[in-house]
Amino acid sequence: MNALTFRLLEVFQRVVDLGSITAASTSLSLSQPTVSLQLKKLSSQIGxxxxxxHQGSIIMTDAGHAVYRCAQEVLTAHARLNSQIAALQGVEVGSLKLAVVTTAKYVIPPLLSEFCRAHPNIEINFTVGNRAQIIQRLTDNKDDLYIFSQPPEDAELVCYPFAENKLQVVAPCNYSGPNNCQLADLAEEKFLLREPGSGTRRLVDQYCRQNGVILNKVMIVESNEAIRLSVASGLGLAILSQHTLANSRQDDLKTLDIKDFPLKSHWQVVTHKRRPISLAASAFRDSLIDAFNQPEKITK
Known part of the structure; x- marks a missing residue:
């Protein structure tokens, strides 16, 4: 196999990340035939x-997954070297690829904004998705940092807690049902919950299993905003993060006084041992930890 070049790996990575040769060619300021030729050359070298x-989508083969992981590691290490050289020269440059679960979009932007003001020359790529989507990005090693409230179990991950995530039971403002009670006393109320697998739902399900609580009327809603609006309109009760509630109107919801609530977990910033961490990613991770005074790291 001939020596792989940074350019070949960069072109392949960009095609996979953007999902098409057309988008990659625009991003790289190359013609589509040039990008196609580079892909053929890389495939030829790999053999x-x-x-x-498939149906207009690009799907990696097993070999493609191996090359993509290699590209991520090589290009990240190359970018880190460039950042270190720039730092030695007194020039702060680099990039940060950050992926967060949907609820964390209420937590991260103010902190990211402050970081960008302090480091204006760092290029930021910010992705928001549901837990399954962010786990897939983590599996594909697409980003430098990931934000979860419930990170996946993986020995290759290092997780740093940085902020408390509290879940509250909320009701419409005109709610007159049980209050100052246990969650089991609300078992016959309709609950609007996130989809199974989401961080919030996993924490709620864990609490219910441990305490023998069965919520008999559950409606699945795949958006925190939709849940909040539905509760406000009288459709049912919900269990939501205080971060979601803090970024919405307060006069159309009532927080119930339920035993053991708020349920508490922590937002965690996650890195992968397989991916060398860039100076920019390291700086932002440290800024999150410092902001909330949570120095302890957790290896999954």
């Missing part, structure tokens, strides 16, 4: 096909 087209 196996790296991607397949």
């Amino acid at each position: 196996m096909p790296l991607i397949e087209q």
Whole structure:
């Protein structure tokens, strides 16, 4: 196999990340035939096909996944070297790829804004998705840092708690049902909950299992905003993060006084041992930890 070049790996990474040759060619300021030629050259050097087209989507082969992981590691290490050299020269440059679960979008932007003001020359790529989408990005090693309230169990992850995440039981402002009670006393109320697998839902389900609580009327809503609006309109009760509630109107919801609530977990900033951490990512991770005074790291 001939020596791989940074350019070939960069082109392949960009095609996979953006999902098409057209988008990659625009991003790289190259023509589509040039990008296609680079992909063919890389496949030829590897000796196996790296991607397949299926219903207009690009799907990586097993070989493609291996090359993509290699590209991520090599290009990240190259970017880190450039950042270190720039730092030695007194120039702060670099990039930060950050992926967060949807509820964390209420927590991260103010902190990211402050970081950007302090480091104006760092390029930021900020992705928001549901837990399954962010786990997939983590599996594909697409980003430098990931924000979860319930990180996946993986020995290759290092997780740093940085902020408390509290879940409250909320009701419409005109709610007149049980209050000052246990969650089991609300078992016959309709609950609007996130989809199974989301961080919030996992914490709620864990509490219910441990305490023998069965919520008999559950409606799944795949958006915190939709849940909040639905509760405000009288459709049912919900269990939501205080961060979601803090970024919405307060006069159309009532927080109930339920035993053991708020349920508490921590937002965690997650890195992968396989991916060398850039100076920019390290700086932002440390800024999150410092902001909330949570120095302890957790290896999954």
